[in-house]
Amino acid sequence: MKDVNLGIVGLGNVGSGTLTILAENGDEIARKLGFRLNVTAVCSRSVKTKTLPAGLKPRLVTPDWREVVASPDVDVVAELIGGTGTAREVVEAALAAGKSVVTANKELVALEGVALWRQAEANGVTLAMEASVCGGIPIHSVLREGIAGDRIETLFGILNGTSNYILTEIEDHGSDFNAVLAEAQKLGYAEADPTADVDGFDARSKLALLTSLAFGVQLAPADIPTEGIRRISPTDFQYASQLDCTIKLLCSARRVDGGLFVSVRPALLSKRAIMAGVKGAYNAVWSRGTFGADTFYYGRGAGPNPTGVAVVSDLMRVARSLRPEPAHRVPPFAFTSLTESKPLEIGLQKRPWYLRFRITDQPGIIRDLSSILAEHSISIDAVLQLPDLDKHNLPFVITLENSPESAVRLAVEKMGRLPFMVEPPLALPMEKGV
């Protein structure tokens, strides 16, 4: 079976993440596709100083992108340089050569996306751009296909991780904007020139793109009213909190009779909104459709590996379109075949635990329970008792450190037989979640 050959142009953050995933996740990717993705060519200006991940042996390693685009060994080109100079030449040359292109380039796509798409169409190839907005969130795929049947009415986004990080720090630590920005710059979370992030311009380009996918319109980013976060102070978070709100740099696009209201600016957002829980450098998109109502998508906004996942998922999609099998062979279960399997014995799993008891109060209870736990080599984390008057049906709780479920089950069964138990203990695992 013929594999599909990839040319990767640009080995910065996203390029490195992409190669890492192609190298380390190659087997699982092949199990999904039914064929392999081979990295046959790599281009980087400083190609001699780059170390490629183990297992990747491209035949062509060059500082000249033209060689990659022209190579008969390359079926698909990934443009991971960024910017609108060389990157644009690479994309145009690849499309002209009849090769599909995957790009992570928000600037280029915001500026020239429609023209490049038309060029791709004219050449019978694909332009794929999932990685250009919200690196870790497959929001293009969702809007383009996942909920394609719906009609979007409102789209909200937290689309700039740096400004969301800064707002979260102001909220959590009561520090001033300037102090938080300086700290973020020191830690490398914000650029030396932070304008694009904190004044909303980065978010604005991304919103323009998402507005196209959600509503089928093409907006000039400069037409979107945009306001940054420089004036947001700890005082504002205090007042917002009084109103049961937080403050987010909110990208919004709202369909009304006659058109769209579109803006990027800080806004108060109800703390009860699930979007209010988006902290730190995360991104999120919330959409309301006429039919599907509310859906919400959350993940890393950037980073080599999360953005690399978007690039690789696009490469898989494009690679499928180059194969002779009909495209509807995207397997409904995601993999070309499933392994019949049994879950591992759950008793082996270690979790922290919550044990809730209902007892008839009497001396020696903690002694009896803790002896049983000790017998099973289980460590107590804490004992909690809220005020309660019913001494004949008194609830209290013991939390356990990370312990194997089998030991906990045995101990709980034994504890359930103690004479002061009103009912069998309730044992629930404790999860931190994301």
Add this chain to the structure above:
Amino acid sequence: MKDVNLGIVGLGNVGSGTLTILAENGDEIARKLGFRLNVTAVCSRSVKTKTLPAGLKPRLVTPDWREVVASPDVDVVAELIGGTGTAREVVEAALAAGKSVVTANKELVALEGVALWRQAEANGVTLAMEASVCGGIPIHSVLREGIAGDRIETLFGILNGTSNYILTEIEDHGSDFNAVLAEAQKLGYAEADPTADVDGFDARSKLALLTSLAFGVQLAPADIPTEGIRRISPTDFQYASQLDCTIKLLCSARRVDGGLFVSVRPALLSKRAIMAGVKGAYNAVWSRGTFGADTFYYGRGAGPNPTGVAVVSDLMRVARSLRPEPAHRVPPFAFTSLTESKPLEIGLQKRPWYLRFRITDQPGIIRDLSSILAEHSISIDAVLQLPDLDKHNLPFVITLENSPESAVRLAVEKMGRLPFMVEPPLALPMEKGV
């Protein structure tokens, strides 16, 4: 251009939602596809008593599904009957007739999904099943394609809306499980026999399906350790709250060396987890990948229209595969063409507003500010002042009722010129969000 013809079998909740969307959203769907989806045949046992949405004129309306499957006028069959009896016959007959099938049938897919997929493959057609799990969330699409490049390590789900609704009610109102269940049954949110929902069996089937898509394994639902929510009491939420946690019926699948730990059961979940914000009848899936790290997906778990969106999005995908254009022609901007557009003048948008002032304290401030607001026909919602000692830089806040942005901007500009203003007022819109 040849349109694609649909046969809809089953006009219950999901079938009605599907027809509604196909009728009311047909133009937008055609703008995305470049061709139309026509409902040419409809089957329902009680077909005479059903009213079809305006604009749908199927040539065939029949109580006999065999006529729909056999009709040369039908390219794709949507099986929306549910259950594993007739539904299975419909799907098998359609696949055997060389027609792709879209199904919303969780039971059938959990039981026979792999066999039906193989049958579809053998006949060169598609089995599409997005609507079978988490109706409103495109989670199949996400796992199958959106983040296909990643390697999932952990998947958490809140997959049963009824039990999440019951837990939310217990938490918010301190009522007992049995009281909440009785109320939910009265309101139609829970079935007369609630076992499938509250004892975890419905969630278990869904988890088995998602585990296949995420990890490429096939599990028997009966092998998944499962525990329901009957024992969760208000007391447990009180203790959980002390531990900064809530309680959810959590479906989890966790990859470790040697296999997967899989379970369905109530668990404590940190309130800081974004998943803790999933209230009422919503569903959510959180996944952690080796490369893309955390992503999170949220939406309605069921309902005619949200599930209808999943069915229609699948129909669009399948319809594309039947067209002569290569499948890579899924347009990168979701629509076949974009309308060049300008956003509406933002001044026309009405929102509630937050105005924050910094002033030198003196008498008459509220009078002066409220006069300006009244001049612009803007109504005050509330005046807030937190304790503050600096009388020469005193912050306070006025919130406004829903008001046009242009009026608010004019008023704010005028207020900014008042002599007691230390800096121009800060005006932020207020959003409820989802």
